Amino acid sequence: MSAPDPRNQAARLDAVDSLGAFRDAFALPRGPDGQPLIYLCGHSLGLAPRDARKIVIGELDDWELLGVLGHEQARHPWIGYAEMLQQDLAELCGAEPAEVVAMNSLTVNLHLLLAGFYHPGTPRRRILLEAGAFSSDRHVITSQLRWHGLDPAAEMIELTPRPGDHLLRIEDIEARIATEGESLALILWPGVQYRTGQCFDLARIAAAARRVGAVLCLDLAHAIGNVLLDLHGWAVDCAAWCSYKYLNGGPGAIGGAFVHRRHQDNTRLTPLLGWWGHEPDSRFQMPSEHLPAEGAMRWQLSNPPILSTAPLLASLREFHRAGMQRLRAKSIQLTDFLESLLLPSLDQYLQLLTPHRSEERGAQLSLRLFGPRDHARRVYESLLPRGVVADWREPHIIRIAPAPMYTSFDDVRRAAEIIAAAVLETR
């Protein structure tokens, strides 16, 4: 029997895609010929929701019309802006609305969470992370340890994959947590690894952390809006994310944080305080005592940046309408389809760094090209002129992610053809 024709396969899948219409809610960047590019870079910067312009302009209009009165009289009163995002963010996190807050940016939020949750003592003071962690996460831990007068070389534990492996195994993560036992104060772990696209079993990591009494803090930069999360159910202590990737909040968009409800009255926590984390009804009385707002809201320091939050409001509406379950189901289909079109035919030229099993990855596939770095780089550089937006990680990795909100199966089919041609012709 001959292999199915990818063009027909893609057409069939697009015809029954119940999320297909959401593509029109986003602006697709165009190439020099005026045609939409195939955008596989939602893991880096998501696309602009078409309503973002309207909402941002609306805020500017209200500012011009109302000045300071906009805090209460704008169409979306600025005083309650962060609160407007809570319900939709909670849906994406698997959390209660009071457990999430939109604020600051990711690295800032990681620092704030660690300021509140990390209390090194004896013997409990070590921090565990993965050896390939995003640079900023390492910097956060290194500087937090130094801030407490501790030596990162002694107290920061970096877990590496087994020799010859490039992915971490869940049983090795659990075993390391158990071995560190009561020396472990905190674990900083990604939901989805930025470089390999590996999606971790966070329920098991959370359970392992609880067994030894360590705090689990998650970096959800590549997970939120990408994979299904159940932060409350898994009893994760805290988490932070940025909103410019799968959440389409725009460049430098406001980030977010989660703090589990069980920490509401935890008197051991030492969150850094600011007036915006004060209970809203008496905030403007400027009391000298800080009365914490409910839940994650108490972690806010300042009033939110309305203009960098407005696009997120537009995007979260689309997430709410689409539903994360449906998005994830389509995402699995898209990424599996992409993999099936690229591999095994390109096996001799590249390796898929991302796990093959869909439950162990999100939308992203990371392709490691064989051969010299410059050759791999030429392959990557030939993609954009052929109409595909991907990204590059040194020394030889191309990352591609068909975000289900705005990517069609035919996009994936064409991208696979273009990538295959780029690999075969750039030799």
Ligand SMILES: Cc1ncc(COP(=O)(O)O)c(C=O)c1O
């Ligand atoms: C996994 C991960 N952590 C942290 C960051 C840092 O984010 P920010 O610049 O918003 O602090 C990024 C940015 O891309 C990231 O991908």
